Amino acid sequence: MTGLFIILILVLFLPFTVKKVEHNLEVFLFIMGILAAWVGGVFNSDLLLKSLEDPINITLAVLIAGLLFKWFQSPLEKGIQLASDKTPFPLFVALIVVVLGLLSSVITAIIAALVLVLIVSVLKLDRQSEIRLVVLACFSIGLGAALTPIGEPLSTITTSKLNEHFFYLMDLIGPYVIVGIIGLGILTALWIKPVQAKNSLAGDKQTETYGEILIRSVKIYLFVMGLTLLGAGFEPLINRFLIGLNPFILYWVNMLSAILDNATLASAEISPEMTAGTIKAILLGLLISGGMLIPGNIPNIISAGKLNITSKEWARYGLPIGLVVMAIYFVVLLIF
Template sequence: MIIGLIIILILVLFLPFTKLVERNLEVFLFIMGVAAVIVSQAFTMDILKEALIHPINITLAVLIAGLLFRWFQAPLEKAILTMSQAIPYRLFIGLFVIILGFISSIITAIIAAIILVTVLSVLKMDRKSQIWTVVLACFAIGMGAALTPIGEPLSTIVIGKLNEEFFYLLKLIGAYIIPGVIGFGILAALVVKTPDKNKQNKLSNQTKVEPYSEIIIRSLKIYLFVMALTFLGAGFQPFIERYLLDLSPLVLYWINIVSAILDNATLAAAEISPAMSNPVIRDILLGLIISGGMLIPGNIPNIIAAGKLKITSLEYARVAAPIGLIVMIIYFIVLLIIG
């Protein structure tokens, strides 16, 4: 079982960067997910039911958002362009990333990701600026959404498992998350390239209406993507429970870098226990939350944004993996100092 799961983990980490798998990423991850639950002998009817039901809400949200943007494209574009031109462009991008990161804890990470792709679809950034903004915004959303049990499944599971009150995570990790979200916003403002306003208006007027078929196909791909991640998480859970849970929290902090390809909610469910102290829970959660932004499968916002804006796994990883690693190191040093 161990050898089989390690092989699957390696394949999931590296094959998405090949052209063949990149074009069929959802199918590839689905096959790997099914293989994982078979190898670990974790396949049950309950897991199958969860895999079929879990993606429905996400898929519907993406489908409805795609349809609404198509139907109200002109007024939405006008409103977004007006806001982006009312204040300095870099300031607009920085504030947009910061605000999106914080409100994701209230409106959910899914809705925040949909807002992100809607705005970026209108702004018509150059490719480099667009990828950097997506990556930094997804990091901010992934971190901010963890502050309340509304924001994302990870925080919902942790609050439920620990039987804690609504603002528990805000009190526990808020002092670490809030500076991180602000930092990603500042970095976005610094790296983005200010477009020519006349060119921006001209490009906006040339925006094509997205066909219904593309909206539906993208929604179905996201359904298959989330279903695949559910299987992967379930397949690796027995391995995690057997070999990882007795490790030091700071060791788990680094091992949780696998959250870049596995569902961090599943990892949190396996690793977090009411018997743990707050510092231990803090260390584990920060590792899960930060590393979730490093690759496309790591978080739902990454999946939604990359799918809509056609960002490849390699394009995303070139920016996100180094940033995520640097942020992991910074937070690790902070945790060592604080203890």
């Protein structure tokens, strides 16, 4: 147990405190996953085979979607400009948030974030309006991508650990997620005004190379493989300390997802021994709080990096939005 606790502490805090680890997170988690499985006494041929198989679908989805985005980036940019010109602005920005949120479970959270960056670069609003739009859209993408195992690593790992079917998460949290995405779209329509200005975000619209697309796909493969090994290695800790814990306590504890990648936390927390209600509370806590700060999930990191959004700027809107949404969902979970 002592060895697993040490690994858990390293996994939770090194990416947040050491820049080299943060910039090479996939390789770091891959190494930590091997160590956790070995220290936990679960490393065997079956687990190795499972860890090699789990990342395949999401890696292929990221690779194919990345290629399609590269090939169709120019017509997509023209289509965005045309749609923004023809559609009332409040409806247009609401559709951005809702459509990207819903599509992220199919096109992956990574590609949804790249499309968001392209849209923001085309719109050229004032900086604060663009930051609000990006934050709201990333909350939506983070929620929606969890509905299928190909959407993001968190959903891949959760479905694999629970040994469930493709649409399990859609059945478990689908209504909560879809209503939340629509609510974020309505908030976007009411909050963001069409003010154009010179100090807009500096979007990176340079077309990605095939090498960059391939490297990103390999990193996702290692990331998910590492999380599979981590989850298996941490099973003794989960069974001893988390199985019987009140799901509503876990819900609020998972606000750690604001500063730590939510897929990492999911791999460390979720177990097939848990009830559906506990898993639901864990997932919703992770998904919502993951949008509060930049490190919380993949779309935040991609969007903030390409649009030069600082951590302080993100937190100014992400924290209050996340806290309000967390409180609303907590009440809903208590009732239903």
